[in-house]
Amino acid sequence: MAMLEVKDIHKKFGKISVLKGIDFELNKGEVVSIIGSSGSGKTTLLRCLTYLETAEKGTVYVDGNCVFDAASEKHVSAQEARKRQLNFGLVFQSFNLFPQYTVLDNVCLAPKLLAKDRPDYKANKKAILEEIEENAKKLIERVGMTSRINMYPCQLSGGQQQRVAIARALALNPKILCFDEPTSALDPELTGEVLKVIRSLKDGDCTMVIVTHEMHFAHEVSDKIIFMDEGVIAEQGGPDILDNPKSERLTAFLNAFSQ
Amino acid sequence: MFGEVTLSLLKGFGITCEIFALTLLFALPLGLIISFGSMSKFKPLKWLCKVFVWCIRGTPLMLQMIVVYYGPGLVGQWAQGIEDPGVFITWFASWTVFDRFVAVLIAFVINYSCYFSEIYRGGIESIPVGQREAGQVLGMKKSQLFFKVTLLQVIKRILPPMSNEIITLVKDTSLARIIAVYEIIYAGERFIKAEGLIWPLFYTGAFYLIFCGILTLLFGYFEKKLDYFRG
Ligand SMILES: Nc1ncnc2c1ncn2[C@@H]1O[C@H](COP(=O)(O)OP(=O)(O)OP(=O)(O)O)[C@@H](O)[C@H]1O
Ligand SMILES: [Mg+2]
Numbered sequence: 256m257a258m259l260e261v262k263d264i265h266k267k268f269g270k271i272s273v274l275k276g277i278d279f280e281l282n283k284g285e286v287v288s289i290i291g292s293s294g295s296g297k298t299t300l301l302r303c304l305t306y307l308e309t310a311e312k313g314t315v316y317v318d319g320n321c322v323f324d325a326a327s328e329k330h331v332s333a334q335e336a337r338k339r340q341l342n343f344g345l346v347f348q349s350f351n352l353f354p355q356y357t358v359l360d361n362v363c364l365a366p367k368l369l370a371k372d373r374p375d376y377k378a379n380k381k382a383i384l385e386e387i388e389e390n391a392k393k394l395i396e397r398v399g400m401t402s403r404i405n406m407y408p409c410q411l412s413g414g415q416q417q418r419v420a421i422a423r424a425l426a427l428n429p430k431i432l433c434f435d436e437p438t439s440a441l442d443p444e445l446t447g448e449v450l451k452v453i454r455s456l457k458d459g460d461c462t463m464v465i466v467t468h469e470m471h472f473a474h475e476v477s478d479k480i481i482f483m484d485e486g487v488i489a490e491q492g493g494p495d496i497l498d499n500p501k502s503e504r505l506t507a508f509l510n511a512f513s514q
Numbered sequence: 515m516f517g518e519v520t521l522s523l524l525k526g527f528g529i530t531c532e533i534f535a536l537t538l539l540f541a542l543p544l545g546l547i548i549s550f551g552s553m554s555k556f557k558p559l560k561w562l563c564k565v566f567v568w569c570i571r572g573t574p575l576m577l578q579m580i581v582v583y584y585g586p587g588l589v590g591q592w593a594q595g596i597e598d599p600g601v602f603i604t605w606f607a608s609w610t611v612f613d614r615f616v617a618v619l620i621a622f623v624i625n626y627s628c629y630f631s632e633i634y635r636g637g638i639e640s641i642p643v644g645q646r647e648a649g650q651v652l653g654m655k656k657s658q659l660f661f662k663v664t665l666l667q668v669i670k671r672i673l674p675p676m677s678n679e680i681i682t683l684v685k686d687t688s689l690a691r692i693i694a695v696y697e698i699i700y701a702g703e704r705f706i707k708a709e710g711l712i713w714p715l716f717y718t719g720a721f722y723l724i725f726c727g728i729l730t731l732l733f734g735y736f737e738k739k740l741d742y743f744r745g
Contacts (some may be wrong), residue, residue: 305651306650306651307647307650307651333655337653337655338653340650340651341653343651344651347644347647347648349644351642351644351645351647351648352648353645353648353649353663354667354743354744354745355666355667355670355743355745364652364662365649365652365653365654368653368654368655368658368662407742407743407744408743408745409743409744409745423652424651424652427652427653
């Protein structure tokens with residue numbers, strides 16, 4: 256069964272239709288890259304998946320469970336909505352690390368707050384918090400930031416901040432990790448280190464949705480490419496569609512890109 | 515003579531400090547509540563708060579103090595003129611004549627909480643939405659977001675305007691003299707009338723200077739403490 260099923264997502268801002276029926280599926284451990292020109296609705300789609308926007312129409316299933324249904328969305332309690340939200344992690348274009356916390360605390364904060372809801376929290380507080388920190392340290396090592404674990408975001412380069420942001424998203428163990436142009440705010444020489452981390456996650460069986468303008472990277476890392484244009488999926492398929500696009504629009508997009 | 519003046523001024527200064535401290539104690543949290551009101555998505559509440567802040571910031575503190583102090587008395591007088599005032603008016607007229615000091619406090623707390631609320635609002639609204647969104651996708655509750663993510667960043671941002679406002683408060687306490695509350699200026703002024711001495715009034719300046727100097731150092735210290743992060 257598909258890990259992620261997105262069906263007929265529609266989203267309007269005022270009178271402007273930004274998403275006009277998005278359907279796709281993704282299997283466990285697969286990586287999909289979403290490409291498309293500016294304003295085609297890529298960010299909006301990710302924001303709908305991660306509950307930062309509410310779609311007017313459509314459904315989202317994760318692992319067979321309905322996590323979003325526009326028709327019944329109003330009846331979902333805030334608590335339930337937060338629980339559903341945790342199926343997804345999101346890495347932002349602009350990192351959005353919490354500036355007042357160290358690298359370690361950025362990664363630990365959300366899991367620690369979440370642990371407070373556990374029934375055994377009071378009894379095992381110390382053990383639980385220690386476990387969270389251990390796990391966070393492992394994740395920080397995985398993104399290669401162990402040597403800077405006690406530094407603050409303002410002391411890090413953009414690429415380093417983005418790697419911490421990835422560790423932070425992983426700390427809640429989301430079923431699906433979304434990236435919104437994770438390297439667009441970075442200098443070219445810092446892009447590589449972030450892409451390397453994302454690549455390593457693929458080997459770790461992470462299911463990922465990546466919005467990106469890095470065509471080579473998309474080609475190499477993706478099991479699937481989605482090309483969006485004006486709020487619809489104009490073409491989707493394996494990475495080879497980047498070499499042999501079928502639709503005119505993707506051809507034009509790729510031509511514009513290679514120039 | 516110098517000793518006598520100093521003692522008398524110190525007594526007045528005690529009242530000054532009391533007005534200062536109590537105003538802060540009540541106005542700091544009240545301001546936060548008003549700022550939440552003026553950022554509320556519920557339009558009537560939002561506009562109520564905005565109009566209130568406009569009225570308070572748009573009129574002199576001195577006038578507000580006079581209204582708080584003399585206003586209730588006028589209501590009482592008016593109530594006496596009514597044949598059958600009814601329970602509500604009788605009740606209202608019976609408790610609303612404030613002690614001078616209480617009247618000063620009420621006026622100061624209302625006035626300063628409005629100024630503080632605008633500073634808070636500016637601070638909260640200046641935090642990038644990305645911070646809130648990052649917390650949201652990490653499953654944080656609204657209250658956790660506020661206390662664990664936003665608050666310290668807001669404090670860092672509002673520290674300079676707050677220190678400004680609080681130092682203004684130190685000097686504004688002298689307005690209490692208008693309704694004859696015995697603060698330090700009033701104490702100094704008395705020597706003009708009673709002994710023909712003007713220097714005690716000038717001498718009060720030293721008290722203000724020292725007090726504001728200490729506050730400046732204190733705020734400088736806090737700003738330094740929060741220097742460890744940017745944002
Ligand atoms: N909050 C909003 N209010 C109104 N319109 C919006 C809002 N967010 C996005 N839009 C509009 O939706 C359209 C799609 O925006 P979106 O950010 O999803 O594009 P994108 O594909 O991510 O583009 P880019 O590659 O530049 O990031 C744009 O025309 C944008 O103006
Ligand atoms: Mg975008």
